[in-house]
Amino acid sequence: MNNWIGWALAIAAVVAGWFSYGWQGVVLAVSLVAFWLLLQFSRVMRLLQKAGSAPKGSVGSAVMLHTKLRDGMRLMDVIAIAGSLGIRVTEQPEVWRWEDEGGVGVELEFADGRCVRRTLTRPEAGDETAAA
Incomplete structure (x- = not known):
């Protein structure tokens, strides 16, 4: 409201x-x-x-989090969906990041307290082979 x-x-x-x-x-x-x-x-x-109480910046599935997000959401609504506090990437513009165990991450940009952009990032193929 x-x-x-x-x-x-x-x-x-x-x-x-x-x-x-x-x-x-x-x-x-x-x-x-x-x-x-x-x-x-x-x-x-x-x-x-x-x-x-959850690890900071972690989420069960970044892809599922990304599908539940929409433009105009407040940070508190995003925290409720993610179940954890995000990691602040930058202050201006205000960008927060959540990541799952597979390295898939979601970055959200906020302006005036509302989400204006969301990006899903996946690890590169070289990163997976290096981790294995």
């Missing part, structure tokens, strides 16, 4: 509470908004705790 929509709904709840029940309605609306924010914070903390 867009941040502006969330804040507009919170303000609308406070105004509706005021017109419906006076100061008690405002207290109820503020309580509901605070509860909603605590739920969102709890969701993010559980996601980061789960992702933090």
Whole structure:
């Protein structure tokens, strides 16, 4: 959800509470908004705790991760799908990388907090024979 929509709904709840029940309605609306924010914070903390316990930048299958991704996804959505924190490749532009055990990797470029480009990279044939 867009941040502006969330804040507009919170303000609308406070105004509706005021017109419906006076100061008690405002207290109820503020309580509901605070509860909603605590739920969102709890969701993010559980996601980061789960992702933090996995090896950094690793994913079960980079190809499967790549098929589940789409443009416009937020980094938190990608972390939830990958199940681990990515490795930051560059700061400008913001690029993150996940890799599986076979050396196949997924690089995602983010702009304004949203995925704008994703690239699947496979190891070269010479790399496989050298590893064997």
